[in-house]
Every structure is written in C-alpha cells, then in structure tokens.
Amino acid sequence: MPTLHFTPPLLTFVQPQLLVGGEPWQYAAIALVCLLGGWWLYGRKIGIQKQSTGGGLRISGRLALALLRMLSIGTLAFLLLKPLVRTVKIDQENPVAVLLMDESASVLRNADSTQMLKTLRAWPGELEERLLAEGVHLESFGFAGDIKPRNAQTWSESTWDGEQTNLDAAVQEINSRFEHRNIAALILASDGLSNRGSNPEYMTSWPKARLFTVGLGDTLAIRDRWIDRVDHNRVAYLGNTFPLEAVIQAQDMSGEEAIIEIFHGNDRLGKTSWTPSSDNASKRLEFVIPAEKIGNQRFEIRCSIGDREANPQNNAVTFYVEVLESKRQVLCITAAPHPDVNSILLALQANEQTEVEVVHLSLLKNASELLASIQNADVILAHNILGQTFGGLDWTNIMEMNTQPVWWILGNLETQDALQFHRQWGVQIEQSTGITEAHQSRLNPTFALFDFPIGLENAIRQWPPIQGPFGNIAWSPAWTPLMYRQLGALETEQAFWAVRTDASTRRMAVSFGQGFWSWRMRSFLKEGNHDLFNAIIQKQVQFLGSQENLDRFRVDAPKRIESDQRLVFTGEVYDATMTPVEAANMTLELEAQDGDVYSYSFLRRGNRYAIDAGRLPAGRYTWTAQCTLDQEIFNANGACIVEALRAEMSSKAADHDILIRLAEKTGGSFCGGFDNETSERIIAAMKANGWPAPIMHEQVHLDDLIQWRFILWLLIGWLTCEWIIRRRTLGY
8 A cells, every 4th residue: 555645733732730629627637747747757856866876967957857758748648639630632633635536447538648647647746735835735545446545656657547436435435534534625536427336416425524526537428339238147048048138328429320239259149220319319229149058158249330430449348148057956845934944045046046946835735746846956955844744754754765965954843853863864962951042153164165255254153143952962073064153252162053975875954943034134234235144055055956076176266257356266275085285386377368378376375275366357268277286186177257347438428517516515616627727726716615724632631640650759769868868967
C-alpha cells in the first residue's frame, strides 16, 4: 500500500489542576500533626543533646530539620485526603479534504487519451499544493471496482483502465475511514457513469460533508452501437436448449439496420436484424441455443459494424456455457414436512447442477413412484425415518438394496433411539437419556475430504444452537467428523455430524439434531445472502454423490472467474498412507487459448500449497499440474474460463447531470468539467460555502495524586537528608 501524507493535529496542554475534597477540620488536624512532629523531635532539649559522636545543632539547623520532618508528615497526611489531579488536553484537528477520483476506462473513452492521461496524473498533486496553501490537507483515493489510496507517486502510475465503476462501495469505504474526521469537503471527480452497486442518488451513507463534483469524460454522444448486456445460463445440459437474452444499444444511428448473429465456432446458430428508430435507442433480443457438446462451450454474439462507427470493438461478445451430461438427482425422504427439510432443499436448488425431489411419507399416495425415484436418485437424504418401515421393510434394508449414498438426518428422539438397532454402522449414543440439549457448532479443523468457503468456520460458531441428543456420541474410526459440539466457550471433541468413506459399498453421512432452518436465517441476516449455509449443504451432497477420490495429488481451481478477479490454484499431495506431505515439489503450466504457456511453482500456505496467477485476460485457459513423490509422477489437469467485464465498453456519453444533483443534495456545488482551471474553481466553491474551522477536542483526565512517582522520591529524599544530618550532628 502506498505511503500517505498525514498532517497531525496541533496539541495544546493545559496545566494540571489539583482537586482536594477535604474539610477545614481535616486541614487543621494535618497542621497540628506536623507541628507536633517537628516540636517533639527538635523543639525539646532532650531530643538534641550532644552525644558521644556529635557536636550538637544550632537553632537554624534545628529549624531546618524540623521543617523537613513537618513536610514529610504533612505530605503523607495530605495524601490520606485522596487528592486528584485534573489534566485537560486539547487536540486541534485541522480540516482535511478528500479527493475521490474515477479510474475506470470510460473516463478516457472518446478523448485524446494520451494527453488526458498525462493531465489527470498531475492534477491531484496540483490540487494538494493549492489546498495546503489554504491550510487544508488533501487525502486522495482512486476507485473503479475497488478503492485505492493514492499519493503523487501512485497517481503517476495510474492507467485509468478499471473494468467497472462502483461508486457505492467507494463512498461506503470513505465514510468508514473518515467517520469522525474534520472533513472540509469531499471532492468527486467522475464521468457520472456507475455500473456496479447502488444508485449513487439513493445512497444513504454519504459522509457528513459538502460534496464538490468535477465532470470527467466526454458529454457528447458519439456515433456507435454496441452489445450492452448478454444474459445466459452458465450451465446447460446435453440435448437441451437454453435461452439467451442480449441488449443492443445505438447512438446517432437512426434508420441504419444492424444484423445480430450467434456463433458456436464457425456454426451460426441464430440471426436477426434491428433498425433503430431514434438516435438513442436500445433493443432486447432473445435467442434459444441448443447444447450439443459436453464441456465448456464457446459462443459469440456479433453485431454488424455500421458506417463511421466510433468504437467497433464493442460489437462482439464472447461467452462460455458449461454443458453437462445430466443433473445430479437428489431425493429427500422425510416422515413429514419440516423446516429443516425446506432449508436443505432451498440450498440444493440454488445449485443449477442439482435437481431435487422431496417425498413426505405422511402425504404419500403412490408407493411405486417412490421406489422408482429411489432407483433414479444419485443421493438420498433420509430425514427422521430411521426406525420406520415401508412396505414391511425397515428403511435401512431398503437403502441397502440400492447403491446410492445416503445422508441420514436424525433430528428427533425416535430416530436417535432407533440407532441402537444398527450397531453395524459404527456409531452409537452412549448412555442415552432420552432428553435433548442445545449446543453450538464448530467445523473440524482437520477435515480434508472437501473444502469450505472462507468465512464459514467463524460464521458457524455464531449460528444458533442445534437441538441434539444429550449424551456422548461414539464414532468408529471409519467415520470422519465434520462438525463438533461447542458448549459455550468449551470446544469439545464430540462430533454430531460425520461422514464415512471406508471400503463399504457406498458413502454415508449421519447428523444428529435439528435447527438447520435457523442456520439459514442467521446466514442471511449476517451476510445478506445464503451462500455460506448453501455451501455446507451443497458440499455435503456433492461429496456423497461423487466417486471415491483416492488421488494422492489433487489440485482445485475455479471453473469460471471474471477478468478483475485473481486466478488462484490450491493443491494437496499425500503419501502412500494418505497422509498430507508437507514438503513437495509441485509445478503447474497454464496455457492460454492463443497458445502462450505460463509456468508456476506451488508455494506452501498453511496446510496446503497455492499459486496466485493474478488477473488474466478474458478467454479459456487449460492447466496441467505435476508432482513428483516417492519417485512417482502425479498429474492433474483442468480448465478455467476468464470472462470479460463489459461494463466499461459502452460508448455512453458522460452523465454530468447526476454530478450536479449529487452536489446540490449535500449542499456543495458542481465545479464544471475538467480543465486547467478546475483547482481554482474547487477552492473558490469551498470558500463560498464557508471555509471549515479547526475542531478542538478536549480530553479530561483525573488521576490520583498518590500515583505520581515523584512524590515518593521527594519523601525519600527529605527523610534521607534529615537522617544523614541528624546522625552526623547529634551522634549515634
């Protein structure tokens, strides 16, 4: 992060003030004790007679020693009154101006980019110098997708190539950074085009300061048409079709026909035409695309280039759709409707690759359809049916007649008690009491069968408690704990959710308790979405439905990211006993669709290895990883799609009107378009609206006088001097 200049506030200190709450009689008592102490030692002849080793004291010496003793006694007695020291500290906070500058690519579009880039890089430094001359410090930030602190050096390196504009996120960050600061003004330099986050006009988190806006970009509409947006399925299934919706926009091309085509490789899948009826028009087009090949398929939508178009680069969009052979079929069998079942189903339905069917036995009318669904399912969720029968057979026997993996959810006491008749599973409730208890949850930190998203481990500790059985649950070594109970601050090793991956015919999961519905609600309240809750349910089902994975070398990588995201690979390697290896040589080659190959080496990060390949241009990439272990070579491969962000590819004219409205809304003003006089106009507008004064922050501290160490050393000094003089003059 670049170094930022900061002007510290001026500090003013006020002299400490002594506060004593004693009564007059207490002061009189202290004075009397002091006088008696001095007189008793030095006012009587008996106390100062000449001794064998001393020559005696004159009257002046006696008075000096008496004074020292009176001061010592008086100070100690005074401290008994518990005097306080009141210290007032005043901080003078000088005003600061905040510059928030749009660094998205649309700022330089339709302009002399070379000259404008040079001017934009130099302007923040010029503005800072002029504001410092007025006694106002400037802190500047650039924003596009993310906000970045800037100084003179980093501004000179900025390229204004941001692929999106998120003013909402930038203002929220500024608001949190300067919430309690003396802001003279917030200066916003932008083209007014925002394509991420909330609408700036309806944001409620603007800092409590006047906003002065500067218009960047070109407000003149240019002759162009472009593909503004393409909406499509990310996943499709072989033999099916999927919808495609495209929005085409045109400026200053009224009456000119545009041809829009869809291509898969060299095959044209669709064609239509559109003729704009005005100089500023848009058209929504719909296509139906067949999914004919498995894998990540590349499609392209093209809009014909008209005469004298200003920017033909935005007339084509490439997108990818993953075509799968079939969806994963998940069957949920439950004794009766239950909120936990509904929460699990909603989590699974959020995954496009999963198709879910639920059967309530209490509402079942056709038994043959249920048996057919069991045979067709890839994964079965058995909720509160352990111990029950169907067609005269126990449900465990029915499941054993099939090969599908099963997740047994034992939510009530009846199903938990029925577990004692299935000891072959290797899981039992020890000393079952028939009562329940509420417990928090935590992930098994050593669980490695599948990954969880960042943030889940901390989030799940804060989710509501699960209502589970009271008593210890014993698991055989064949089980791998997924979650442990947590009782308050006590982290137990008692698992209530585990999976089995031994040499049995199928995978199995068992969980005890109910309350998944409250997890889903809390996940939304804390995060604003259900992603964390959905992840743990989806990962569990995906693991059960996948084939046994005994690969000793595993590499995980995203299948699809956007071009402003970093491509990160994570890897694991195991020895012959499936124990993670901590020192391994792992490499990876990443090949772009144009044939360029990039080589990387995995670096150790915690319990895993990782590669950060950074941000990559849009396109399809294939990767091959290799690891040598025990004189064996292990390989892994895959592909990743990097999707282009097109938010800044449009040829929309800059919208300075919104900058005017935003400034007026906060009591500031619009300082016009960007030119050589911009800094003068900003300072003049700030002065016209009232130049902010420094803010004085008063801090009052009350301390006990007895805590001042110099008093202790003063007393020791007085008593030491008295003792030395007394012994040397009066003898021993």
